[in-house]
Amino acid sequence: MKVPEERASGANFEELAMPLFDQLYNFARWLTQDSTEAEDLVQETYAKALRGFSSFQLGTNFRAWMYRILRNSFLSSRTGLKTTIAIDGENEENLLPPETDTPESVLIGQANREMVQQALADLSVPFREILLLCEVEEMSYQEISEALAIPIGTVMSRLSRARKALRDLLRKTQTGGRHGL
Amino acid sequence: MACEQMATAEWRRKLDAYIDGELEARELQAIGTHLRGCAACASEVLDRVQIKRAVQMAGKRYASSAELRNRVTKSVAAKSGTNPRREAGWAWKLLALPALLVLMLSVGVNWYVGRENARRQRVYGELADLHVNALASTTPVDVLSTDRHTVKPWFQGKIPFTFNLPELQGTQFTLLGGRVTYLAQTPGAHLIYQVRKHEVSVFIFQDRGDETASLPSGPVHALSFNIENWTQNGLRYFVVGDVGPEDIRALSKLLRDAA
Numbered sequence: 001m002k003v004p005e006e007r008a009s010g011a012n013f014e015e016l017a018m019p020l021f022d023q024l025y026n027f028a029r030w031l032t033q034d035s036t037e038a039e040d041l042v043q044e045t046y047a048k049a050l051r052g053f054s055s056f057q058l059g060t061n062f063r064a065w066m067y068r069i070l071r072n073s074f075l076s077s078r079t080g081l082k083t084t085i086a087i088d089g090e091n092e093e094n095l096l097p098p099e100t101d102t103p104e105s106v107l108i109g110q111a112n113r114e115m116v117q118q119a120l121a122d123l124s125v126p127f128r129e130i131l132l133l134c135e136v137e138e139m140s141y142q143e144i145s146e147a148l149a150i151p152i153g154t155v156m157s158r159l160s161r162a163r164k165a166l167r168d169l170l171r172k173t174q175t176g177g178r179h180g181l
Numbered sequence: 182m183a184c185e186q187m188a189t190a191e192w193r194r195k196l197d198a199y200i201d202g203e204l205e206a207r208e209l210q211a212i213g214t215h216l217r218g219c220a221a222c223a224s225e226v227l228d229r230v231q232i233k234r235a236v237q238m239a240g241k242r243y244a245s246s247a248e249l250r251n252r253v254t255k256s257v258a259a260k261s262g263t264n265p266r267r268e269a270g271w272a273w274k275l276l277a278l279p280a281l282l283v284l285m286l287s288v289g290v291n292w293y294v295g296r297e298n299a300r301r302q303r304v305y306g307e308l309a310d311l312h313v314n315a316l317a318s319t320t321p322v323d324v325l326s327t328d329r330h331t332v333k334p335w336f337q338g339k340i341p342f343t344f345n346l347p348e349l350q351g352t353q354f355t356l357l358g359g360r361v362t363y364l365a366q367t368p369g370a371h372l373i374y375q376v377r378k379h380e381v382s383v384f385i386f387q388d389r390g391d392e393t394a395s396l397p398s399g400p401v402h403a404l405s406f407n408i409e410n411w412t413q414n415g416l417r418y419f420v421v422g423d424v425g426p427e428d429i430r431a432l433s434k435l436l437r438d439a440a
Binding site for chain 2: 016018022042
């Protein structure tokens with residue numbers, strides 16, 4: 001179902017889109033790792049969203065739609081035309097979880113926010129973005145599925161792998177060595 | 182003590198869905214039962230919850246500049262044709278009204294807009310207070326039930342009107358209960374819903390043409406809360422919460438459809 005004309009007005013777009021500004025900027029900043037790039041990305045996102053607002057479909061999630069535009073703009077700027085990221089091994093192998101000395105206990109004990117921020121920054125973009133959407137934006141799996149344009153099953157498996165990657169990074173930091181994924 | 186299930190990716194995904202609140206009731210119950218008897222999995226869940234919270238805190242890291250926000254706001258307003266300055270200038274040239282008339286009109290409009298804004302802010306502020314006070318209270322609701330057929334009749338004889346509540350099955354919302362409240366000396370119903378981990382207040386009053394009547398219907402962002410309000414069947418509805426505008430809109434739609 002298309003948005004009725006009165007709903008697709010500029011004023012309505014502002015009412016829906018501007019409350020998302022701060023969270024979109026935070027997400028853009030995490031993706032780009034650069035404040036200037038993040039500012040450009042947010043401006044580009046709003047410009048594209050406004051142009052395409054008349055085609056926004058009722059019944060779909062506006063917040064997820066905005067994140068999708070931002071993410072696609074980011075990927076386009078990085079890869080030319082490519083707007084999806086392929087990840088090797090979406091179906092992970094079975095691994096035994098560590099039984100002792102988990103990074104979480106040390107992490108919480110030290111309340112080391114910077115350590116988590118560094119680990120998030122070291123994650124690959126697909127892992128970083130899905131963790132941010134789930135934990136920081138508190139999106140449901142359905143919303144994440146719409147924002148990233150992937151099936152819910154993939155949301156679940158990628159999220160699980162992202163969390164494992166984050167734990168591995170924290171564990172490496174804990175033991176003194178830092179390596180990217 | 183190790184749990185064999187933890188060696189499987191499927192089980193770990195279920196634990197993730199458990200802490201994310203994404204499991205259906207049957208699976209939720211099954212995992213809850215398992216966790217009560219399995220120390221290893223319970224410890225694993227605790228670790229995951231802790232790291233989830235750590236990422237929540239660490240992820241809210243970057244704030245945009247006021248300058249960028251202004252730039253984007255102006256750009257959007259200009260491109261969507263809602264820039265009041267531009268419209269005013271266009272009207273001036275087209276109509277060529279005498280300067281004095283424009284000045285008087287401008288003063289009058291500014292006075293009226295200022296008064297209306299102050300009135301709106303007063304109502305939104307009062308609603309935000311009611312919302313926060315209820316959540317901070319040890320007894321946020323006087324009728325504690327997720328069943329609309331229990332909550333609605335509880336208000337009989339306590340407020341001078343009745344209302345309908347939506348069926349929530351299959352939605353992300355849960356009814357937590359309700360209480361009687363007052364806005365501008367007018368009694369009304371205060372219902373509290375939960376979506377994910379957030380509580381959202383729904384206020385229903387009679388539309389008596391008083392202070393709330395002049396509020397424009399629709400969504401607004403005030404005092405860090407998202408608020409939507411409308412009038413339907415002689416009743417004034419307000420939906421207030423710190424969730425995103427989409428959630429507020431979704432709950433408002435359910436209420437509109439049920440009314």
